[in-house]
Amino acid sequence: MSDSKGKVELIVNGKRMDGRSADDLRDVKIQVGIINEADGSAYVEWGGNKIVCGIYGPRECIPRHGASPYHALIKCRYMMSPFSSLEEHSRSGPSRRSNELSKVIREVFENLIIAEKFPNTQIDIFIDVLQADGGTRTASITAAAVALANAGIPMKDMVSAVAVGKAGDMLALDLNKLEDNFGKSDMPLAISNRDKKILLVQMDGLLTKEEVMEMVDMVEKGCEKVHHIQTEALKRFYQDGNEKVKW
């Protein structure tokens, strides 16, 4: 929706464009173990985002001279498919943005995976965004956590991630693409479930200290909900005898 000056109006009558209130998440669905050839995998539909994550490893480190005798190397490759959004239309391959996202996602898991258990190996996290609708880095972290659990990779804690920002003047949880692209601020966060450690924080725009504190609280509550969905997805996979295509 845009006003007479062509500006996108993100809040109409106190509601967000998709009818959500400030602290509502979009619909989140997670499916575990969808890739036969990966050691662990997960598929996430989060609003309009569709993201697949496949895990390989621990496996031999390539190139070998890069291996560490003390721990597994964690590698991450985040990629948007050419058809994932208008911006990515017919474009393929890495970009500065995908390199940045691969790095920040990798760092989240470097702080969680008990890599000392697997010296001289690597653990690969492959993330493919099939459809993008704002919050792909947070949805990717959420998917990768589940996929790593599915691969049996030991972690100190589980992690969930949600972005928060400012749509118009409203603090709003889980920004969709329009809110992300046209909002005043955007702050993706990843929080570990048990220890409540912030494992990722990035920020665009201007925020006051009070707003940041309130937004961290909003994300913490959102992450609790996402964690529940992650756990339920894993339970469904193991309790239902690895049946496929079940939400």
Ligand code: CDP
């Ligand atoms: O996806 P995330 O919010 O983590 O990252 P972003 O760089 O803030 O991008 C916000 C949204 O803009 C993405 O989720 C996509 O929907 C869209 N986008 C895109 O379609 N193509 C790009 N090259 C970059 C962003």
